Amino acid sequence: MYHQAVFQRNKKNGTISLILQFNLAIKDIPEVTHEAKKALAGQLPAVGRSMCVEISLKTSEGDSMELEIWCLEMNEKCDKEIKVSYTVYNRLSLLLKSLLAITRVTPAYRLSRKQGHEYVILYRIYFGEVQLSGLGEGFQTVRVGTVGTPVGTITLSCAYRINLAFMSTRQFERTPPIMGIIIDHFVDRPYPSSSPMHPCNYRAGEDNGAVYPSVEDSQEVCTTSFSTSPPSQCVFTVTKAHFQTPPPVVTDTLKVPVMGLAFSHQLSSSRLSYQPAALGVGSADMGYPVLFAGGLNAAHPHQLIGPGKEGGVPPVPSQPAHGTQADQERMCTPLDGVHYSAATPSSSEDTETVSNSSEGKCGSPHDLLETIFIRKVGAFVNKPINQVTMANLDIPFAMFAPKNVELEDNDPMVNPPESPETESPLQGSLHSEGSSGSSTGNTHDDFVMIDFKPAFSKDDILPMDLGTFYREFQNPPQLSSLSIDIGAQSMAEDLDSLPEKLAVHEKNVKEFDAFVETLQ
Amino acid sequence: MNCRAEVLEVSVEGRQVEEAMLAVLHTILLHRSTGKFHYKKEGTYSIGTVGTQDVDCDFIDFAYVRVSSEELDRALRKAVGEFKDALRGSGSDGMGQISLEFYQKKKSRWPFSDECIPWELWTIKVNVVNLANEQERQICREKVGEKLCEKIINIVEVMNRHEYLPKMPTQSEVDNVFDTSLKDVQPYLYKISYQITDSLGTSVTTTMRRLIKDTLAL
Numbered sequence: 001m002y003h004q005a006v007f008q009r010n011k012k013n014g015t016i017s018l019i020l021q022f023n024l025a026i027k028d029i030p031e032v033t034h035e036a037k038k039a040l041a042g043q044l045p046a047v048g049r050s051m052c053v054e055i056s057l058k059t060s061e062g063d064s065m066e067l068e069i070w071c072l073e074m075n076e077k078c079d080k081e082i083k084v085s086y087t088v089y090n091r092l093s094l095l096l097k098s099l100l101a102i103t104r105v106t107p108a109y110r111l112s113r114k115q116g117h118e119y120v121i122l123y124r125i126y127f128g129e130v131q132l133s134g135l136g137e138g139f140q141t142v143r144v145g146t147v148g149t150p151v152g153t154i155t156l157s158c159a160y161r162i163n164l165a166f167m168s169t170r171q172f173e174r175t176p177p178i179m180g181i182i183i184d185h186f187v188d189r190p191y192p193s194s195s196p197m198h199p200c201n202y203r204a205g206e207d208n209g210a211v212y213p214s215v216e217d218s219q220e221v222c223t224t225s226f227s228t229s230p231p232s233q234c235v236f237t238v239t240k241a242h243f244q245t246p247p248p249v250v251t252d253t254l255k256v257p258v259m260g261l262a263f264s265h266q267l268s269s270s271r272l273s274y275q276p277a278a279l280g281v282g283s284a285d286m287g288y289p290v291l292f293a294g295g296l297n298a299a300h301p302h303q304l305i306g307p308g309k310e311g312g313v314p315p316v317p318s319q320p321a322h323g324t325q326a327d328q329e330r331m332c333t334p335l336d337g338v339h340y341s342a343a344t345p346s347s348s349e350d351t352e353t354v355s356n357s358s359e360g361k362c363g364s365p366h367d368l369l370e371t372i373f374i375r376k377v378g379a380f381v382n383k384p385i386n387q388v389t390m391a392n393l394d395i396p397f398a399m400f401a402p403k404n405v406e407l408e409d410n411d412p413m414v415n416p417p418e419s420p421e422t423e424s425p426l427q428g429s430l431h432s433e434g435s436s437g438s439s440t441g442n443t444h445d446d447f448v449m450i451d452f453k454p455a456f457s458k459d460d461i462l463p464m465d466l467g468t469f470y471r472e473f474q475n476p477p478q479l480s481s482l483s484i485d486i487g488a489q490s491m492a493e494d495l496d497s498l499p500e501k502l503a504v505h506e507k508n509v510k511e512f513d514a515f516v517e518t519l520q
Numbered sequence: 521m522n523c524r525a526e527v528l529e530v531s532v533e534g535r536q537v538e539e540a541m542l543a544v545l546h547t548i549l550l551h552r553s554t555g556k557f558h559y560k561k562e563g564t565y566s567i568g569t570v571g572t573q574d575v576d577c578d579f580i581d582f583a584y585v586r587v588s589s590e591e592l593d594r595a596l597r598k599a600v601g602e603f604k605d606a607l608r609g610s611g612s613d614g615m616g617q618i619s620l621e622f623y624q625k626k627k628s629r630w631p632f633s634d635e636c637i638p639w640e641l642w643t644i645k646v647n648v649v650n651l652a653n654e655q656e657r658q659i660c661r662e663k664v665g666e667k668l669c670e671k672i673i674n675i676v677e678v679m680n681r682h683e684y685l686p687k688m689p690t691q692s693e694v695d696n697v698f699d700t701s702l703k704d705v706q707p708y709l710y711k712i713s714y715q716i717t718d719s720l721g722t723s724v725t726t727t728m729r730r731l732i733k734d735t736l737a738l
Binding site: 094 | 550680
């Protein structure tokens with residue numbers, strides 16, 4: 001019934017096999033074929049036993065989202081008179097072409113083309129009832145095609161998510177994070193986007209809190225950062241590591257209760273507090289088990305409200321999953337290390353880590369944990385001064401900031417300084433010290449202008465150069481109507497002066513009328 | 521025989537016309553093409569394989585699959601290019617339609633020429649819009665991509681209704697059903713024609729009928 005030939009040719013860098021089935025040359029991926037055959041287990045789709053392929057997206061933080069589900073169903077409606085060798089075959093070939101066409105129009109295709117460092121697309125093949133609950137609300141269904149056969153009618157359909165807003169909270173509750181920790185934002189992972197992917201081994205219906213299925217093979221998941229910038233708070237999702245590592249050493253400004261199924265409470269202080277000196281430190285010194293999951297619900301029990309750094313995550317020079325874990329300063333071993341070690345020789349020890357961590361998770365999945373974080377200050381954030389000390393300030397141009405803790409009253413953004421009474425155009429808010437021709441107006445300590453040389457300005461063309469113009473009009477005097485003198489007048493005085501003004505106007509009414517006539 | 525007719529409408533920017541038309545035409549022809557037939561002595565035949573490849577559009581956020589045949593691609597590009605030039609040069613409001621017709625040839629006795637009997641007609645109505653700024657163009661890129669996705673789904677739904685298709689011909693009649701002139705693919709016999717519509721909605725001067733393959737030469 002089936003016309004099938006396998007054509008193999010060798011290329012310089014590997015072997016490409018083409019499956020010539022239904023007269024279509026389709027590039028075969030051996031891993032997918034293997035997984036499909038394993039899922040099939042020698043059986044074919046039957047009534048009530050559909051073959052489903054689930055496509056999902058997984059970020060480096062461990063959050064996942066189902067994107068689409070392809071379903072091959074068989075029902076009992078038979079067409080006994082149809083010719084298999086001709087009609088059914090051609091229609092199945094047509095169905096395959098339609099499948100190729102439809103796969104390019106779903107939203108998941110565009111996402112799959114861009115996968116790489118930020119997220120990867122995973123697939124899962126299973127038999128049974130179609131599970132559409134993970135697609136979110138308002139998912140759309142496309143029926144690719146239907147082919148009647150003597151043993152039943154085959155229907156191929158696709159249900160795909162249209163709401164691509166990240167639903168990490170729900171996913172987290174429904175699907176335990178078996179992948180563990182994911183990592184750094186600034187590490188360039190050596191995983192090509194076209195690397196083969198393996199199906200997730202989790203199965204729907206398992207109870208939460210049960211033994212998490214072990215991951216057979218490594219999955220190449222890259223890091224990403226979904227946090228908005230610049231955040232004053234970052235939401236961390238952490239996973240529990242094994243208990244062989246020492247407890248965290250953190251400095252204190254904020255205590256956050258943390259509870260959840262999987263945690264890593266081991267966070268290094270150097271990780272959280274931004275220290276420029278930490279840059280360039282090797283992988284042995286920096287353990288980064290923290291997941292950044294920006295945009296997640298802060299109230300979620302699996303998430304910690306942690307410090308935020310302006311611009312995002314503190315830069316991490318290296319990836320912790322690669323290497324050694326014996327270093328005292330490495331506070332955590334990522335659970336997900338096994339997935340990142342596909343290309344590294346440390347996969348064996350990472351596997352041990354996973355098994356230990358699995359045990360750890362089973363042992364105490366509901367430990368209440370308190371972790372203290374340093375609260376970072378973003379660049380444009382109102383600083384709650386009682387939580388921020390000078391040592392933790394990390395704002396741009398901090399060297400120009402006043403040395404003492406600023407009170408809101410002294411904040412120039414809240415109360416602008418009074419305009420100086422300038423006598424010459426050279427005086428303005430831009431002060432300078434020790435420069436010729438500079439003003440002696442307000443002496444703000446934070447700005448020290450030596451010489452003001454505006455770009456593209458020439459002194460010999462205009463009587464007033466650009467710099468002079470800029471200084472003159474940088475801080476213009478207040479409007480007289482807004483001056484204190486006017487404001488100080490009471491309303492009664494205004495009312496008293498009105499009759500006199502009206503009398504003057506009535507006296508000059510003829511002149512006003514003549515003026516109006518000239519305008520018309 | 522009643523000809524099955526389907527009409528698709530798209531509104532695109534001028535520079536998107538070519539890619540949009542190629543996407544639709546290629547998708548239709550993907551479903552209406554087979555591998556080359558190789559007839560054997562016993563009257564049986566084997567069908568060659570058809571390769572496919574992805575095409576990414578430059579001016580539309582869209583990608584589609586086409587038959588991996590350069591000859592077929594050239595033929596379609598030529599027809600679409602003429603349609604695009606006619607649209608641009610018509611001076612109208614940028615409305616027109618391009619039609620893809622699948623037909624069968626019926627041999628007639630001399631002196632009558634072979635009869636072309638259409639069995640499926642796809643008409644793509646195009647409305648060219650003019651956009652003012654880059655932001656509108658960016659929005660148009662995405663919107664047209666989404667619309668084309670809908671059109672592809674429509675095409676697939678029609679294709680999988682499994683309505684009338686010409687019977688598989690014998691070796692002597694294969695040229696009456698399929699276009700055997702291409703080296704690597706064998707689509708059903710087809711013609712591409714186009715019309716430019718003026719602002720009043722009527723056909724302008726003449727209806728241009730372009731034949732990709734001249735099968736009526738006597």
